[in-house]
Each structure stands twice: as C-alpha cells, then as structure tokens.
Amino acid sequence: MEFKLEAHRIVSISLGKIYNSRVQRGGIKLHKNLLVSLVLRSARQVYLSDPCPGLYLAGPAGTPAPPPQQPGEPAAGPPAGWGEPPPPAARAAWPEPERPAVPDAPWVGGAEPTATVTGAADAPQGRAADAAEAAWGRVEGPREAAARGAGSPAGGSDAFPEAPQAARRPCACPSGGEDRRGAAAASPGADRRCAPPPSADESPAPPAVCPRKRGAAGVGGGPAGCPAPGSTPLKKPRRNLEEQPGREEDDGAEEMETGNVANLISIFGSSFSGLLRKSSGGGREEEEGEESGPEAAEPGQICCDKPVLRDMNPWSTAIVAF
Amino acid sequence: MGLSFLSKHLPMQEGQPQVQKTPADIISTVEFNHTGELLATGDKGGRVVIFQREPESKNAPHSQGEYDVYSTFQSHEPEFDYLKSLEIEEKINKIKWLPQQNAAHSLLSTNDKTIKLWKITERDKRPEGYNLKDEEGKLKDLSTVTSLQVPVLKPMDLMVEVSPRRVFANGHTYHINSISVNSDCETYMSADDLRINLWHLAVTDRSFNIVDIKPANMEDLTEVITASEFHPHHCNLFVYSSSKGSLRLCDMRAAALCDKHSKLFEEPEDPSNRSFFSEIISSVSDVKFSHSGRYMLTRDYLTVKVWDLNMEARPLETYQVHDYLRSKLCSLYENDCIFDKFECAWNGSDSVIMTGAYNNFFRMFDRNTKRDVTLEASRESSKPRAVLKPRRVCVGGKRRRDDISVDSLDFTKKILHTAWHPTENIIAIAATNNLYIFQDKVNSDMH
Numbered sequence: 097m098e099f100k101l102e103a104h105r106i107v108s109i110s111l112g113k114i115y116n117s118r119v120q121r122g123g124i125k126l127h128k129n130l131l132v133s134l135v136l137r138s139a140r141q142v143y144l145s146d147p148c149p150g151l152y153l154a155g156p157a158g159t160p161a162p163p164p165q166q167p168g169e170p171a172a173g174p175p176a177g178w179g180e181p182p183p184p185a186a187r188a189a190w191p192e193p194e195r196p197a198v199p200d201a202p203w204v205g206g207a208e209p210t211a212t213v214t215g216a217a218d219a220p221q222g223r224a225a226d227a228a229e230a231a232w233g234r235v236e237g238p239r240e241a242a243a244r245g246a247g248s249p250a251g252g253s254d255a256f257p258e259a260p261q262a263a264r265r266p267c268a269c270p271s272g273g274e275d276r277r278g279a280a281a282a283s284p285g286a287d288r289r290c291a292p293p294p295s296a297d298e299s300p301a302p303p304a305v306c307p308r309k310r311g312a313a314g315v316g317g318g319p320a321g322c323p324a325p326g327s328t329p330l331k332k333p334r335r336n337l338e339e340q341p342g343r344e345e346d347d348g349a350e351e352m353e354t355g356n357v358a359n360l361i362s363i364f365g366s367s368f369s370g371l372l373r374k375s376s377g378g379g380r381e382e383e384e385g386e387e388s389g390p391e392a393a394e395p396g397q398i399c400c401d402k403p404v405l406r407d408m409n410p411w412s413t414a415i416v417a418f
Numbered sequence: 419m420g421l422s423f424l425s426k427h428l429p430m431q432e433g434q435p436q437v438q439k440t441p442a443d444i445i446s447t448v449e450f451n452h453t454g455e456l457l458a459t460g461d462k463g464g465r466v467v468i469f470q471r472e473p474e475s476k477n478a479p480h481s482q483g484e485y486d487v488y489s490t491f492q493s494h495e496p497e498f499d500y501l502k503s504l505e506i507e508e509k510i511n512k513i514k515w516l517p518q519q520n521a522a523h524s525l526l527s528t529n530d531k532t533i534k535l536w537k538i539t540e541r542d543k544r545p546e547g548y549n550l551k552d553e554e555g556k557l558k559d560l561s562t563v564t565s566l567q568v569p570v571l572k573p574m575d576l577m578v579e580v581s582p583r584r585v586f587a588n589g590h591t592y593h594i595n596s597i598s599v600n601s602d603c604e605t606y607m608s609a610d611d612l613r614i615n616l617w618h619l620a621v622t623d624r625s626f627n628i629v630d631i632k633p634a635n636m637e638d639l640t641e642v643i644t645a646s647e648f649h650p651h652h653c654n655l656f657v658y659s660s661s662k663g664s665l666r667l668c669d670m671r672a673a674a675l676c677d678k679h680s681k682l683f684e685e686p687e688d689p690s691n692r693s694f695f696s697e698i699i700s701s702v703s704d705v706k707f708s709h710s711g712r713y714m715l716t717r718d719y720l721t722v723k724v725w726d727l728n729m730e731a732r733p734l735e736t737y738q739v740h741d742y743l744r745s746k747l748c749s750l751y752e753n754d755c756i757f758d759k760f761e762c763a764w765n766g767s768d769s770v771i772m773t774g775a776y777n778n779f780f781r782m783f784d785r786n787t788k789r790d791v792t793l794e795a796s797r798e799s800s801k802p803r804a805v806l807k808p809r810r811v812c813v814g815g816k817r818r819r820d821d822i823s824v825d826s827l828d829f830t831k832k833i834l835h836t837a838w839h840p841t842e843n844i845i846a847i848a849a850t851n852n853l854y855i856f857q858d859k860v861n862s863d864m865h
Contacts, residue, residue, distance in 0.1 A: 102694075102748070103694075105748075106694055106748070106751070109751065109752055113754075121505055121507055122504075122505060122506065122507035122509075122530060122593070123499075123502070123504040123505070123506070123530075123593070125593065126592055126593070126611040126612070126642055127593075127595075127611055127642045127644065127661055127701075128757050130639060130640075130641075130642055130661060131661065131697065131698045131701065131757065134697045134698070135694055135695060135697070135698065135751065138694045138696075138697070139694055142694070
C-alpha cells in the first residue's frame with residue numbers, strides 16, 4: 097500500500113517536472129526528461145502491479161493503449177486507464193494506420209462528443225492534416241486557458257484554433273530535416289531540422305504524458321473529435337520531430353491509469369473549477385468533448401470521493417498549490 | 419594529504435565579498451591547461467576567467483606561486499533560435515585547453531550549441547619611434563621631421579588579448595555536454611545528447627558525425643550520451659558514457675560511423691538496490707581517462723568507479739561518495755538534486771581520485787592506500803595557509819563533535835566542478851560562485 101502511495105506521489109512529482117521543463121530557459125533538456133520518464137514508468141509499474149483494485153480509478157473505459165486491450169474493460173487489469181487521446185489509439189494507429197476502429201472504441205459515445213464539439217474544433221477537424229495537430233492543440237488548450245486564467249468556455253475554444261495552427265507547422269517542414277551522416281555540412285541551416293514551433297514544441301514535449309492521459313480520461317471525444325482516425329497517417333511526421341523528450345514516455349505512459357493523474361492534469365488546465373462541479377466535463381470547458389457516463393473521469397468526483405485520494409498529500413498539495 | 423588553503427577567489431566581483439549569489443556568476447566549468455600554469459573557469463553568464471600562476475617568489479623559495487586573474491572575457495552571449503523559438507543559454511558547459519604550440523595559448527569553450535576557439539596572446543612590448551606619427555598616433559608635422567629613425571620595441575605593461583579565432587556553430591541539435599581535444603592536436607570532438615561530431619580545428623563549416631544514437635522513432639529512446647573524451651595517447655580511440663551507466667570505447671579506424679562500439683563497459687545492476695530511481699543514479703555524469711591512458715574514471719550519482727580498459731565486465735574499483743543519500747533519493751528527486759552532474763578528476767600520478775559532493779564537501783580517494791577523506795570548501799577554512807580539516811558525515815550511531823548529520827547537509831551547496839593540476843598537488847574547487855584553490859604543502863599520507 098505504501099508503495100502505491102509513494103508511486104502515486106512520484107508520478108505527480110514527475111509530471112510536475114515535465115510540466116515545468118517547458119518553461120525552462122535554454123530549451124527542454126532531453127536527458128533530464130528521459131530520466132523523469134523512466135521514473136514515471138517505474139512508478140507506474142509499481143502502481144499497477146500492486147493488486148489493489150480499489151485504488152484503480154476507473155478511468156476511461158480501458159482505453160486500449162496496447163491494441164489487445166478491450167475498450168470496454170474496466171481498468172481493473174493493467175492500466176488501460178490512462179488512455180490518452182490520440183496516443184493510445186492513435187499510437188496503435190500510427191504503426192498500423194488501418195485500425196481506426198480501435199481509437200473510436202474507448203470513447204464510448206465517441207461520436208457524440210465529436211458531435212458536440214465546439215465550433216473551434218470544427219476548423220481543425222475540417223482539415224485532416226490538422227486533426228493530428230488538433231490533438232496536440234487540444235492538449236495545449238487547457239494550458240493556455242489556464243495561462244490566461246480563463247475559466248470560461250471561450251478560453252478553451254480560443255485555445256484550439258491557435259494551437260492546431262501552431263502545431264501544424266511541423267508537418268509543413270521538409271521531412272528531410274535529418275542531418276547527413278559523414279561529411280555533414282555544418283553550415284547554417286544545414287542542421288535545421290523539422291523543428292516544431294514553440295507552442296507545438298511545448299505541447300508535445302512537456303507533457304507528452306499529460307495530454308495523452310487527459311485524452312483517455314475522456315478527452316477522447318474531445319473537441320477536434322477523435323483525431324486518430326482521420327489523422328493517423330499524418331501523425332507519423334510529427335513523431336520524427338526533434339526534441340520531444342516527453343515522447344518516450346508515451347510508450348510507457350500509455351498503459352498508465354489515467355484516472356487520477358489525468359484528473360490532475362486537467363485540473364491544472366482548468367484551474368480546478370472542475371473540482372467543484374458534478375456534471376461531466378465539469379469545469380473543464382476545454383474538454384467539452386469529455387463524455388459523461390462511462391468515463392466517470394470526473395476529476396472533481398474522483399478526487400473528492402475516493403478516500404484514498406483525499407488522504408494523499410501530494411494531490412491535495414498539488415491542488416492547493418494551484 | 420595535508421591540504422592547505424592557498425588562495426580563494428571571487429572571480430566575478432571586484433572588491434567587496436559577495437553576499438548574494440548572482441546566478442550569472444555560478445561557475446560551470448574549471449580546467450587547468452596542460453602545464454598547470456593557467457586555470458580557466460567558465461560561468462553561467464558566458465564569461466571565461468583565466469587565472470595564471472605567479473612564478474614562485476625567489477625570496478621565499480618554499481612558498482608556492484598563487485593564482486591571480488590573468489584575463490576575463492565574454493565567451494558566449496545568450497542567443498535565440500528563431501526557428502524553434504528557443505533561447506540558447508550562454509552558460510559555458512566546458513572549456514578545454516589546446517596543447518600550446520607557440521607563444522599563444524588557445525582554448526575551446528562551448529555552450530549548449532556553439533563551440534569557440536579563443537586565442538590568448540600577451541603583449542608586453544610596443545613599437546615606439548615612428549617617423550610619421552608621434553606617441554599618441556597623430557600625424558607629425560612633416561616640417562619637424564629632420565631625420566629618420568628606426569622604430570624600436572619598448573616594454574609596456576602586460577596586456578592580455580583574447581580573440582575568437584574560430585566559431586564552430588550549427589553542429590548540434592541537442593545540448594552539447596562535452597568537448598575533447600584529440601592527442602593529434604588537429605581535431606576535437608563535441609558530444610550532445612544523441613550525437614558526437616568530429617571537427618578539425620581549422621574548419622568551421624563542417625564536421626563529421628561519428629556517433630549517432632538517435633533512434634528512428636524517438637519514442638524508442640532509452641539512453642542518451644552524457645560525456646565523452648578522447649584517449650590521451652591514441653588518437654583513434656574515444657569513450658562515451660550513457661545515461662544507463664555504460665561506457666563505450668570506440669575506434670575511429672574501424673568505421674566512419676562509430677555506432678558500434680569496440681568495447682562496452684557495463685556493470686550489472688545490483689537487484690537488491692533497485693528502486694524507482696535506480697536508472698537515474700546509474701547515469702554517468704562524467705568520464706575521464708587516466709593520465710596513463712590505462713584506466714577510466716566515471717562518476718554516477720553515488721559512486722566513482724575506476725575501470726580498466728582491459729576489463730569490460732565490471733569496474734576495477736568502486737568508491738562510495740555519499741552512500742548515505744541512498745535512502746533519501748525520493749527527496750533528492752523532488753528537489754532536483756538527483757539530477758546534479760558531478761565531475762571527477764585524477765591526480766597527476768593517477769593514484770588519487772577526487773570528486774565533489776554536497777554541503778561544499780569534496781572527497782578524495784587514494785587508490786593505493788584505500789583511504790579516503792572528506793574536505794570542505796568554505797570561507798571559514800579560507801584563512802591563508804590554513805590546513806583543511808577532514809570532515810565527517812555521521813549517519814546515526816555515535817556522533818563525534820564536528821560531525822555533520824545527513825539531515826543538516828546543505829544541498830544547495832554543491833561542488834560539481836573540480837580540477838586537479840596535471841603534475842602537482844594543486845586542486846581547483848568550484849563552489850557555486852566561488853573558486854577555491856588548495857595546495858598540498860606536505861606530501862604526506864592522507865589521514
């Protein structure tokens with residue numbers, strides 16, 4: 097039990113570090129973020145290997161990070177919980193673009209959320225190329241909303257148009273950004289690779305873990321809909337983008353329970369207004385797509401209801417800190 | 419070793435002692451040149467300060483020369499990468515001296531992205547007696563010139579001039595963590611998290627990539643390069659360390675791209691010590707060849723290890739630097755101390771190794787006697803000629819009078835950068851923004 101608590105605490109600390117790394121001067125440090133992601137992975141494994149289902153915050157009905165996962169499974173078994181929006185689904189989708197069904201499944205009523213997407217999301221959705229970016233954009237959305245101190249729906253919506261556009265840039269870069277081996281010309285520009293612009297760079301990197309988790313927590317449907325299906329093939333270029341230290345966590349992170357951590361992330365983004373509301377999608381305006389019902393990824397609820405969570409210091413500390 | 423306190427410097431502040439720590443003054447690298455006459459320090463503000471050892475005074479033949487400031491210059495400035503919208507820090511990550519080949523001294527300094535070659539020259543004479551110009555350089559009235567003279571060189575106050583001779587830019591996508599000059603004195607390498615490039619000192623517009631561990635899919639990334647160094651004698655050999663705790667010795671004769679190592683030095687992990695942070699504490703933060711070229715010294719978070727180039731399976735010797743921190747890894751993770759990158763150093767004869775720790779402590783290990791000592795670099799011990807007193811960290815149990823308990827260690831005072839004179843027992847210790855230089859007066863055994 098203590099291991100679980102410690103693991104939980106370490107996870108929250110790690111996520112905080114990744115989050116903070118995006119604002120550090122000098123750019124994101126690959127080495128440090130890699131180490132943090134390894135710690136995250138270890139903590140997750142410990143957390144999940146402990147047979148104590150009570151602590152499994154049933155996140156989004158088992159987002160199948162690893163393809164074998166059945167969408168409908170409760171998070172009792174391994175992880176599934178943490179699902180991430182594009183990632184788990186999309187990730188499964190990336191290597192095998194021909195499985196759009198998987199991504200849809202986890203987001204029960206995924207169609208609905210899509211339908212309820214706000215106007216902001218429509219724009220990105222319209223462009224397949226941007227759907228992928230939109231996923232990032234969506235992720236970026238809450239942060240930007242938080243940055244603006246926005247608790248209003250407008251804030252969330254605003255975030256999306258920007259982010260996707262910003263995020264779009266990477267794919268526009270020539271994919272031949274890889275430097276040449278051997279006599280690599282170190283001339284100016286020669287080594288300029290397909291580098292993501294700031295916001296896009298930050299969104300994947302800092303918390304490559306965060307956005308994904310949130311997705312599973314139900315962001316899934318989220319604005320911009322389920323980016324995976326339409327955008328699958330386009331995700332590939334982005335994966336080759338440089339300096340996405342957070343990315344390596346995806347592999348491991350995808351199986352993590354999204355439950356509370358995703359909640360924490362969305363809490364970060366929504367300035368905790370979600371904590372107070374009971375309705376699904378709570379105060380997380382930007383997560384309009386957040387479906388109710390099966391997801392039960394109601395941060396407010398979970399955080400308040402689960403006695404364990406209530407007692408866990410790191411969570412309350414994090415919440416208070418915000 | 420009866421280390422006496424030789425001198426102490428506050429490089430960035432003239433006059434009054436510093437009470438506040440200016441982030442820009444934090445020393446980020448320390449390096450002696452090949453003779454030990456010069457000592458270069460780089461700081462977070464992109465400045466380089468070079469100290470020169472004063473010649474020993476004839477009046478007091480037993481007193482050793484002290485180090486005084488020789489030159490100060492701004493090596494790197496903060497830059498902005500517009501394409502990535504990233505700021506490039508001006509912090510000097512590493513300085514490496516080139517072997518001296520003429521009257522001038524040269525060194526390489528690097529920040530995260532750009533390496534620069536600086537030439538340091540002295541000017542102590544100047545020509546006087548020009549025919550057309552007077553002393554101030556104004557043109558003379560020709561009517562006053564009645565005879566011709568040959569200008570002569572007259573002595574002047576020593577002036578040290580530093581000029582950038584080469585700028586090696588755009589070679590790295592990731593942050594440069596080390597540079598190393600080859601024994602051939604013509605080439606050098608620079609390493610970032612995923613790649614190592616080979617440069618020729620005279621060519622700035624191209625470099626050769628000799629190691630590339632970037633996976634095709636960044637999601638598969640599991641380890642990064644943390645440090646690298648050329649072999650001191652064999653110009654074809656170099657070693658690089660990884661975040662997984664392994665060392666790879668590569669031979670440039672084997673292939674143009676040295677992704678495949680010639681030797682892999684790795685110690686199997688001790689399963690009983692497994693924790694969440696096992697991977698972090700096994701990451702090698704520094705690797706140094708011995709002067710002999712036979713051994714390598716590595717530093718990870720809790721230990722220093724000596725490796726024999728002929729034995730890949732495990733290190734020859736392992737020394738615990740501060741094992742009492744093993745139970746505190748979680749707190750150290752929280753406050754980011756677990757990511758601190760400590761350096762290590764050999765003495766001139768490869769018999770003693772040194773590394774820094776917290777609370778301004780630094781540790782020395784004698785490989786022959788197996789004795790070790792903990793010393794502190796602090797102002798209290800900075801009275802000139804004072805002999806440093808060994809310190810002890812108590813971990814419970816009996817506590818002696820001057821012991822420090824683990825809980826009262828100051829983790830903000832860390833000694834990350836240390837350097838040992840190439841031949842003599844003089845050490846330079848960087849404690850945040852202070853530089854301490856200690857010298858061994860008496861060549862006695864360590865107590």
